[in-house]
Amino acid sequence: MNFFDIQVNGYAGIDFNQDNLSRVDLLHACGRLRRDGTAKVLATIITDHADSMARRIETLARLKTDNSLTDEVIAGIHIEGPFISDREGFRGAHPADAIRPADVGLMRELLTAGRGHIRLVTLAPEQDPSGATIRFLRDQGVAVSAGHTDASLEELRGAIRHGLSLFTHLGNACPASLPRHDNIIQRALFLRDQLILCFIADGVHIPTFVLKNYLDLAGLERSIVTTDAMAAAGLGPGRYKLGRWDIEVGPDRAARAPGGSHLVGSAASLPYVSQKLTEELGLSESQVQALCRDNPQRALLIP
Numbered sequence: 001m002n003f004f005d006i007q008v009n010g011y012a013g014i015d016f017n018q019d020n021l022s023r024v025d026l027l028h029a030c031g032r033l034r035r036d037g038t039a040k041v042l043a044t045i046i047t048d049h050a051d052s053m054a055r056r057i058e059t060l061a062r063l064k065t066d067n068s069l070t071d072e073v074i075a076g077i078h079i080e081g082p083f084i085s086d087r088e089g090f091r092g093a094h095p096a097d098a099i100r101p102a103d104v105g106l107m108r109e110l111l112t113a114g115r116g117h118i119r120l121v122t123l124a125p126e127q128d129p130s131g132a133t134i135r136f137l138r139d140q141g142v143a144v145s146a147g148h149t150d151a152s153l154e155e156l157r158g159a160i161r162h163g164l165s166l167f168t169h170l171g172n173a174c175p176a177s178l179p180r181h182d183n184i185i186q187r188a189l190f191l192r193d194q195l196i197l198c199f200i201a202d203g204v205h206i207p208t209f210v211l212k213n214y215l216d217l218a219g220l221e222r223s224i225v226t227t228d229a230m231a232a233a234g235l236g237p238g239r240y241k242l243g244r245w246d247i248e249v250g251p252d253r254a255a256r257a258p259g260g261s262h263l264v265g266s267a268a269s270l271p272y273v274s275q276k277l278t279e280e281l282g283l284s285e286s287q288v289q290a291l292c293r294d295n296p297q298r299a300l301l302i303p
């Protein structure tokens with residue numbers, strides 16, 4: 001199956017967000033992704049100061065087209081941030097000092113750095129109250145997803161009117177404890193007819209029984225599964241030092257801070273996730289194909 005993962009921060013020891021990403025690094029990550037069964041990814045660049053983000057995006061866009069393997073495996077770039085919620089629990093691992101309100105000028109700079117390869121932007125609708133950045137992105141043919149957000153129903157509805165069409169890793173990037181009724185998960189589920197909902201389906205970020213509830217409600221035709229994999233993905237269990245992180249990967253493919261105190265990302269791959277979907281949720285091959293290939297392609301208008 002031609003798995004397509006729309007949220008991959010790194011693979012096989014290579015962090016796509018590192019400064020000085022080299023041609024050899026990207027070739028290595030793409031070769032390993034393909035060898036392990038993932039055909040295409042959106043390389044994901046997360047919140048940092050604007051000049052750092054622009055530089056990393058520019059490097060990725062340049063290296064992508066450098067040869068046919070990287071050009072095929074990196075189907076595009078997903079920018080996650082910096083226009084997300086700065087509130088504890090919602091911002092997750094994104095650095096608070098680089099989060100900011102949406103700004104069309106900066107968005108334009110990041111798109112220019114991406115040379116036409118930006119396919120998806122995750123932002124918090126409450127950081128773009130006028131909807132100007134969402135409209136700008138849609139005018140440029142870039143899909144927009146809500147994530148790291150505590151937007152109200154009204155803010156979500158407004159963003160949908162401006163062109164918001166997806167929701168990033170629903171069930172994560174929110175505090176561990178939420179108001180029991182009016183919370184971001186319930187609001188997004190309520191708007192499931194208008195949003196494609198994306199889930200990290202490694203069995204750790206969302207327990208499998210909860211994922212089943214979400215998929216039953218949203219419908220397989222309107223859901224996408226991703227890994228949100230970081231550089232430890234594809235390396236197997238062990239202890240790693242990646243960038244500024246010390247990481248312990250367990251047999252469950254989750255990446256945790258040493259001692260297991262908290263999740264710092266996923267070390268899963270879509271082929272691994274699809275096996276779990278088949279074995280634990282009993283999904284058929286065509287259902288897995290919808291979640292892991294067809295829906296992502298359709299949502300991003302990638303042929």
Ligand SMILES: [Zn+2]
Nearest residue numbers: 080092169173
């Ligand atoms: Zn995230």
